[in-house]
Amino acid sequence: MAGGEVRLVDLVKRFADVTAVAGINLEMPPGEFFSLLGPSGCGKTTTLRLIAGFERPDEGQILLDGIDMAEVPPHKRNVNTVFQNYALFPHLTVEENVGFGLRYKNVTKQEARRKIAEALSLVRLEGLGRRRPSQLSCGQQQRVALARALILNPAVLLLDEPLGALDAKLRKALQIELKALQEEVGITFIYVTHDQEEALTMSDRLAVMSNGRVEQVGTPSEVYEEPRTAYVADFLGVSNLMDAQAAGPNGSGGCRVRLGEFELVAGQGELDARGTAKVVIRPERVRLQPQGTAGENCIPGMVERVVYVGATMQVFVHLAPGQTLQSWVPNQGEALPYAQGTPVTVQLPSGALRVLATSPSEAPAAEPATTA
Ligand SMILES: Nc1ncnc2c1ncn2[C@@H]1O[C@H](COP(=O)(O)OP(=O)(O)OP(=O)(O)O)[C@@H](O)[C@H]1O
Ligand SMILES: [Mg+2]
Secondary structure, rough: OOOOEEEEEEEEEEEOEEEEEEEEEEOOOOOOOOEEEEEOOHHHHHHHHHHHHHOOOOEEEEOOOEEEEEOOHHHHOOEEEEOOOOOOOOOOOHHHOHHHHHHOOOHHHHHHHHHHHHHHHHHHOOOOOOOOHHOOOOHHHHHHHHHHHHOOOEEEEEEEEOOOOOHHHHHHHHHHHHHHHHHOOOOEEEEEEEHHHHHHOOOOEEEEEEOOEEEEEEEEHHHOOOOOHHHHHHHHHEEEEEEEEEEEEEOOEEEEEEEEEEEEOOEEEOOEEEEEHHHHEOHHHHHHEEEEOOOOEEEEEEEEEEEEEOOOOEEEEEEOOEEHHHHHHHEOOOOOOOOOOOOOEOOOHHHEEEEEEEOOOOOOOOOOOOOO
């Protein structure tokens, strides 16, 4: 069955005094890999449960392929869910687990066997059908859960942190597999995660959530390169976020910003911002130059700390105006000329420097960002 378009309209869900979902509007076209990304408690699981029909909205609508789901019970929605803990039946074999949902469908034994074999081959578990879940690795159990959800041919698959229990390496491998699988089956995936790297790697588009609201929706590169709020900039990977004073357009496509005594030009973001603002720059865009280098957006600083992380060196620099920022220098096998205590010039290229007007509702601190 084709389809798989999901629309959430002004969706609200309250639990006693907690508003878990506070007015969400989202549209996901058929076949999209869409992620809900946000810190613990921001309403990701509740949103999924509303779509699945396990919770009823207090306000708003859920439309699947244009049809309002208000009166449609979970088992009548063309949607299936993969849970974080897989929820496999321990006493059933892999085949029986995968075929479980078919018991309530009108399929012959032969047809069921064919579908089970197909689903197992889709997730590359051929030959393991007779085992029980306890005889499988975590990654294999995860694939059984996926096969069990896919066998019913849902138009939409909801996945709630499905890789959460796996170690980092297996997680990475399965991210790529899962994305390939989604492209192969062509159905809509709505994927919940609090891991920004995972969301960036896998999604066609993603929504960054905070406190039951969507802060920004876009492609991975849009939300990473063009965060609209300080919250999004901070949540999506490491960013250098600094308080500044904005003084509006500079007449040549940039915005004048003041960082302490230093006047800079920001070429991205809200270029007509004035007054208290934030500027943000990604660590991979910060350039370190020898002390005394002159040029646009150059600020003196002092190397505070150098952290070796393999592919890059993370250099923490204390800037003359008082802030500390990170610069990532690719590791090219040469010793870095920036030992702790070295005076340097930090260049913040205007094309990479973004102004964000300070929003009245300052977002709460995000979870610690993992370094990509
Ligand atoms: N059944 C419930 N009763 C009361 N409060 C609830 C219930 N379910 C969720 N909440 C609250 O709603 C908010 C959102 O919860 P939700 O489970 O959707 O968050 P989440 O984004 O999935 O977080 P996590 O990443 O930790 O899974 C939280 O404050 C949570 O405590
Ligand atoms: Mg959750």
